Amino acid sequence: SQQGEEDPQALSIQEGENATMNCSYKTSINNLQWYRQNSGRGLVHLILIRSNEREKHSGRLRVTLDTSKKSSSLLITASRAADTASYFCARGGATNKLIFGTGTLLAVQP
Amino acid sequence: NAGVTQTPKFRVLKTGQSMTLLCAQDMNHEYMYWYRQDPGMGLRLIHYSVGEGTTAKGEVPDGYNVSRLKKQNFLLGLESAAPSQTSVYFCASTRGAMRLNTEAFFGQGTRLTVV
Numbered sequence: 001s002q003q004g005e006e007d008p009q010a011l012s013i014q015e016g017e018n019a020t021m022n023c024s025y026k027t028s029i030n031n032l033q034w035y036r037q038n039s040g041r042g043l044v045h046l047i048l049i050r051s052n053e054r055e056k057h058s059g060r061l062r063v064t065l066d067t068s069k070k071s072s073s074l075l076i077t078a079s080r081a082a083d084t085a086s087y088f089c090a091r092g093g094a095t096n097k098l099i100f101g102t103g104t105l106l107a108v109q110p
Numbered sequence: 111n112a113g114v115t116q117t118p119k120f121r122v123l124k125t126g127q128s129m130t131l132l133c134a135q136d137m138n139h140e141y142m143y144w145y146r147q148d149p150g151m152g153l154r155l156i157h158y159s160v161g162e163g164t165t166a167k168g169e170v171p172d173g174y175n176v177s178r179l180k181k182q183n184f185l186l187g188l189e190s191a192a193p194s195q196t197s198v199y200f201c202a203s204t205r206g207a208m209r210l211n212t213e214a215f216f217g218q219g220t221r222l223t224v225v
Binding site: 006041102 | 213
């Protein structure tokens with residue numbers, strides 16, 4: 001399978017805590033993207049980090065990329081109940097495809 | 111602005127029946143994709159298109175066909191549905207190729223059950 005792996009598969013935290021999700025992949029990339037999916041809905045793009053970038057921020061989101069280890073992490077700071085969702089990483093390579101990982105289910109308890 | 115619209119939203123098929131899922135985007139995007147989402151499997155790419163009149167196979171193309179006769183529409187067909195095709199299907203579109211660092215826009219999904 002070309003899919004990447006994400007861990008943990010599920011994460012439960014309290015409101016206000018930080019949440020960290022990790023993504024690993026096997027082949028070279030042009031970019032690594034993170035998406036959120038609320039239950040029963042379509043995916044929404046959160047952030048894109050290019051292969052020549054190491055860190056990127058967007059509001060409460062921080063993404064890092066380590067191409068030598070073929071891994072990325074998504075940090076959500078000061079989490080809120082509304083952050084409860086599934087989070088997916090997706091890699092964009094030299095091909096025309098966008099390949100998704102298996103996702104992390106985040107539950108933020110109020 | 112509608113973005114990416116999928117029809118229908120729900121469908122129940124009997125084994126062996128055929129159907130077509132329609133995806134329409136109003137953003138003038140070149141690239142369109144069909145994914146299926148199954149529990150524990152994430153999203154898997156079925157077919158994709160890099161422009162009007164083109165199609166290409168993704169990771170799990172067997173049992174599906176696609177057509178892109180118009181730039182704004184991408185159709186996914188099941189000729190003879192099987193229970194293994196029970197899934198949630200998502201359509202997505204991007205302005206350009208992945209190597210150009212472009213984000214994807216998704217439809218709301220079609221929940222298909224094959225009995």
